Amino acid sequence: MHFIERTPKNWKGFLDPFLVAEDPLIEPVARVVRTLGEKYPIIYVSGRTIDLYDTTKAWLTKHGFWTHPFLLFMRPAKDFRSDVIVKRELLKKIRKEWNPWLAIDDRTGVVKMWRDEGITCFQVSDETD
Numbered sequence: 001m002h003f004i005e006r007t008p009k010n011w012k013g014f015l016d017p018f019l020v021a022e023d024p025l026i027e028p029v030a031r032v033v034r035t036l037g038e039k040y041p042i043i044y045v046s047g048r049t050i051d052l053y054d055t056t057k058a059w060l061t062k063h064g065f066w067t068h069p070f071l072l073f074m075r076p077a078k079d080f081r082s083d084v085i086v087k088r089e090l091l092k093k094i095r096k097e098w099n100p101w102l103a104i105d106d107r108t109g110v111v112k113m114w115r116d117e118g119i120t121c122f123q124v125s126d127e128t129d
Helices: 017-021 026-035 048-064 082-094 106-116
Strands: 043-049 073-074 102-105 120-123
Touching: 017 048, 026 043, 026 102, 043 048, 048 073, 073 082, 082 106, 102 106, 106 120
Parallel strands: 043 073, 102 120
Antiparallel strands: none
16 A cells, blocks of 8 residues: 555556455454354455456455355456545445445545445544545
């Protein structure tokens, strides 16, 4: 995340598969997600591009987030629009088959979007847009 919080945004760093694979785990959030995953399907929505699907899935699996079915929605390749716009579009796709009722996110603008869409959202950082 620190690659795109700066100006200008460092998309190359944000999208580097070697760096993605080494993203740090936020253990309290991980515990909540794992616990929810014991009872509910978890739908992962990432601001990273689909090119990093395998790397992202491997990271999630490595940290015990694998669920069945594995549901991971990501932005299209070469799509550098705001994460708020992209995740709202992904939510429209998700709602065709699922009825999400909870989101966990770190970005203030995205948290607001989830809430505006009627989804309770836990913000897991003090980040401000």
